Amino acid sequence: xxxxxxxxxxxxxxxxxxxxxxxxxxxxxxxxxxxxxxxxxxxxxxxxxxxxxxxxxxxxxxxxxxxxxxxxxxxxxxxxxxxxxxxxxxxxxxxxxxxxxxxxxxxxxxxxxxxxxxxxxxxxxxxxxxxxxxxxxxxxxxxxxxxxxxxxxxxxxxxxxxxxxxxxxxxxxxxxxxxxxxxxxxxxxxxxxxxxxxxxxxxxxxxxxxxxxxxxxxxxxxxxxxxxxxxxxxxxxxxxxxxxxxxxxxxxxxxxxxxxxxxxxxxxxxxxxx
Amino acid sequence: xxxxxxxxxxxxxxxxxxxxxxxxxxxxxxxxxxxxxxxxxxxxxxxxxxxxxxxxxxxxxxxxxxxxxxxxxxxxxxxxxxxxxxxxxxxxxxxxxxxxxxxxxxxxxxxxxxxxxxxxxxxxxxxxxxxxxxxxxxxxxxxxxxxxxxxxxxxxxxxxxxxxxxxxxxxxxxxxxxxxxxxxxxxxxxxxxxxxxxxxxxxxxxxxxxxxxxxxxxxxxxxxxxxxxxxxxxxxxxxxxxxxxxxxxxxxxxxxxxxxxxxxxxxxxxxxxxxxxxxxxxxxxxxx
Numbered sequence: 001x002x003x004x005x006x007x008x009x010x011x012x013x014x015x016x017x018x019x020x021x022x023x024x025x026x027x028x029x030x031x032x033x034x035x036x037x038x039x040x041x042x043x044x045x046x047x048x049x050x051x052x053x054x055x056x057x058x059x060x061x062x063x064x065x066x067x068x069x070x071x072x073x074x075x076x077x078x079x080x081x082x083x084x085x086x087x088x089x090x091x092x093x094x095x096x097x098x099x100x101x102x103x104x105x106x107x108x109x110x111x112x113x114x115x116x117x118x119x120x121x122x123x124x125x126x127x128x129x130x131x132x133x134x135x136x137x138x139x140x141x142x143x144x145x146x147x148x149x150x151x152x153x154x155x156x157x158x159x160x161x162x163x164x165x166x167x168x169x170x171x172x173x174x175x176x177x178x179x180x181x182x183x184x185x186x187x188x189x190x191x192x193x194x195x196x197x198x199x200x201x202x203x204x205x206x207x208x209x210x211x212x213x214x215x216x217x218x219x220x221x222x223x224x225x226x227x228x229x230x231x232x233x234x235x236x237x238x239x240x241x242x243x244x245x246x247x248x249x250x251x252x253x254x255x256x257x258x259x260x261x262x263x264x265x266x267x268x269x270x271x272x273x274x
Numbered sequence: 275x276x277x278x279x280x281x282x283x284x285x286x287x288x289x290x291x292x293x294x295x296x297x298x299x300x301x302x303x304x305x306x307x308x309x310x311x312x313x314x315x316x317x318x319x320x321x322x323x324x325x326x327x328x329x330x331x332x333x334x335x336x337x338x339x340x341x342x343x344x345x346x347x348x349x350x351x352x353x354x355x356x357x358x359x360x361x362x363x364x365x366x367x368x369x370x371x372x373x374x375x376x377x378x379x380x381x382x383x384x385x386x387x388x389x390x391x392x393x394x395x396x397x398x399x400x401x402x403x404x405x406x407x408x409x410x411x412x413x414x415x416x417x418x419x420x421x422x423x424x425x426x427x428x429x430x431x432x433x434x435x436x437x438x439x440x441x442x443x444x445x446x447x448x449x450x451x452x453x454x455x456x457x458x459x460x461x462x463x464x465x466x467x468x469x470x471x472x473x474x475x476x477x478x479x480x481x482x483x484x485x486x487x488x489x490x491x492x493x494x495x496x497x498x499x500x501x502x503x504x505x506x507x508x509x510x511x512x513x514x515x516x517x518x519x520x521x522x523x524x525x526x527x528x529x530x531x532x533x534x535x536x537x538x539x540x541x542x543x544x545x546x547x548x549x550x551x552x553x554x555x556x557x558x559x560x561x562x
Contacts, residue, residue, distance in 0.1 A: 034467045041474035045483055049319065052484045053326040053341065089372060172298040176307050183314035192318050193325060200328040201321065 010105035017109025018116070021079075025117045035071070036124035040132065043067040043125070046192045047133050059194040061137055061226045064129035066191035068122040069218050072156055073185055075118040077178045080110055080160030081167050085174035093168075094270050103256055107164055111157035119153075138228035145224040148234060148241070152217025155244040159213060162248055165256035169268050189215040195222070213244045283384030287392025295396055308400060309407040312356070316349040316412060319483050324422075343426040344515050346412045348482045351440075351509050353404035354447055355476050355502060361397030362451030363469030365390065366458040370558065377557040386547065390455050394448045426513065435512035435521055439528065443505035446532035449539035450501075456539075456546035460555060476502045501535055504528035 001009070026032060046067075047060045087093040096106050130137070139145060167174050188209040190196030196209050197219055209215040220237035223229040231238075263269040296304050320342060327338040370376035379389050409428055416422045454472065458465050476482070479493065480502035486494055497503050507517060507524040517524075550556050 028463065031463065031467070034471060038467065038471055038474055041471075041478045045478045046322070048478075048488045049322060049484045050326075052488045053323055053338075055322075055326050055329065172294070176298070180307050180310050183311045183318070187314040187318045187321075193321055195325075198325065198328075200325055 009100065010102050013099070013101035013105040014109035014112065017106050018113035021110060021113025022117060025113075026120075032121070032124075035121045036128060039067045039071060039125050040128055042192075043129055044132070047135075050194075055194065057135055058226055060133050060135040061130075062194045062222050063192050064126055064133065064135060065222055065225060066189075066193075066218060067129065068125040069152075069189075069214055069221070070186055070191045071122050071125060072115070072118050072153060073189070073191075073214055074182065075114045076156050076160035076163075077181055079114045080107075080157060081163035081181075082170075082174050082178045083110055084164050084168045085170050088168070088269070089272055091272075097260070097269065103260065104161070104253055107161045107252070107256070110164075111161060114160075115153050115157055137225050139225045140228050141224055141230040144231040144234065145221060147231075148217060148220045148224065148238060151238060151241040151245070152213060152221070155213035155217065155241050155248065158245050158248040158252060162252035162255055165252065165259040168256075168259050169263050169266075171271075185212055185214065188212055189218055191218060195219065210240070213241060216240045216244070279384065280388045283388035284392040284395070287389040288395050289392075291393040291396035292399070295400065305403065305407065308403045309411065312350065312353040312404045312408045313411055315352075316346060316408060317415075319345050319349060320412075320416065339422060339424050340516070342416065342422060343424045343513075344510060345483055346409070346416070346424070346426060347510050347513050347515060348506050350405050350408040350412065351443075351506060352477065352480075352482045353408060354398065354401035354444065355480070356473050357397040357401035357404065358394060358444075358447040358451045359454065359473040359476075360469040361400070362390070362394050362448075363454040363458060363472070364465050365393050366455050367465035370459075370556070374557075374559075380556050387543070390452060390543075391448065394451050397451070398444050398448070425515075430514065432512045432514070436509065438525060439505060439508035439512060442525070442528045442532050443501065443509070446501035446505065446528070446535050449532070449535040452539035453542050456543040459550045460546045460553075462558070476500065479503070481506050498527075499531060501528055501531040504531060 043063055046063045050059045050063065084093055084096075087096065096103065099106075129135070167177070170177065186192060188196075188205070189212055190201075190209065191214070193201075196215060197206055216237050220234040220241075223233050223237075260269070299307075323338055323342055323345065327335065366376065369379065380386055413424075413426060413428060416424050417426070450472065454468055457468060479486070479489065479497045480500055481497065482502075486497040486503060489497060504524045504527040508521055508528055510516065511518060511521045511524065
């Protein structure tokens with residue numbers, strides 16, 4: 001197979017995996033409604049808490065953007081990281097492994113499908129949130145906001161690709177680990193705070209939080225969409241997000257190869273009900 | 275005899291459930307997993323209040339420390355809601371589709387009822403571990419490490435007020451969990467959103483992170499028919515927190531809403547069971 005043929009085959013595999021994900025997630029309208037409506041409940045609770053303690057109205061806008069970004073993190077955790085655990089449980093993983101395509105192509109397809117699905121839901125969350133809670137946005141530089149958003153999603157899903165390989169050999173701990181990584185990241189990324197990079201938050205916490213791409217991306221999007229910033233106010237964020245993707249992608253590929261080889265040696269790739 | 279059999283079946287179900295939930299790792303790691311999620315949730319709301327206080331909003335410092343104590347207790351006991359709702363919403367799916375044992379349980383003499391109760395009690399035990407650890411860590415973090423002097427003394431809790439509220443609250447939550455099992459037994463692909471949806475509704479309407487008076491007036495009546503609202507009120511009073519002087523009425527309303535929820539839960543589960551049997555859903559395979 002020539003390099004061109006190999007590339008085309010892998011892109012077709014990625015497209016096929018993306019199509020399954022898009023079709024599977026959108027065939028039931030009730031699911032779509034719940035996935036948009038559910039975060040509004042949590043966002044609503046935080047917006048009312050903000051009002052109870054007398055925080056500004058911009059804080060409400062911050063929590064709506066945070067709530068929309070949380071949808072991406074949840075998707076990365078449950079539909080990227082833990083996906084190969086579910087595939088193993090349902091007997092699909094071995095089919096991916098014997099298919100004449102790169103595992104990374106399958107992961108890329110999952111990431112593209114997952115990010116598109118979640119983007120639709122995130123738009124719904126923001127629109128519904130703005131409509132219900134009437135919070136102000138000051139978006140002066142939409143192109144920069146869109147650019148930062150795409151970079152954030154790329155970094156997040158690359159992280160998901162790396163986690164996918166780590167989760168591949170998990171048994172029941174996959175469910176617990178995905179659960180474990182949910183709320184702490186909501187906390188560290190400042191999804192529901194007005195801002196994580198503020199003097200009242202300890203520096204060590206800010207530094208730890210900066211290791212998560214969502215923290216950086218969320219802060220940049222808030223600066224652009226709520227506080228009227230432009231690309232000059234978020235250029236450091238952009239560099240950091242590019243660096244995250246550049247570091248995480250090769251790491252994902254290496255860890256995937258390592259875990260697959262380990263799984264073969266230990267005979268755990270087809271093991272169910274651990 | 276029937277009661278003894280029921281208890282025996284529920285006990286065995288609890289034993290199996292506990293093993294499934296806990297024997298994938300060692301006890302220390304298990305306890306860590308139990309504490310991280312509720313503690314992170316608590317830190318989110320606590321930091322919102324701390325940031326609010328730092329931004330110099332109108333309220334006094336005393337208001338914020340009182341409010342933090344109020345939040346810590348509410349959030350800690352909300353772990354029961356999360357554990358029971360998430361655990362029981364997914365139970366039917368896991369046993370029917372993943373392990374494919376629901377049909378075996380169904381045809382065994384004990385029926386599904388004690389099985390569901392036993393598994394629900396595992397979630398209650400998990401919740402208890404989370405509540406205790408969250409309360410201890412909260413006091414250590416906010417009073418020991420950050421010196422916020424929150425008026426929360428775990429040694430001065432009125433256990434005679436606490437235990438009746440906890441027991442009634444748990445019964446109410448198990449009854450709601452029963453309803454979730456009923457819904458999942460006759461539905462498909464609802465299991466992953468149902469638990470989150472119901473716990474999300476309780477998070478918003480149950481007075482977990484703000485008093486129900488903060489809700490829009492039109493929505494407040496819904497809060498007043500939820501057992502979780504009275505459960506958290508009674509719990510907070512046993513810790514000496516607001517609202518004080520309403521313990522007996524809160525406990526009374528908690529008992530009343532719990533009785534109604536139990537009746538609804540049992541009725542709905544029986545209806546769902548009959549429908550599932552009629553439509554052949556007990557051994558449905560849906561993971562495709």
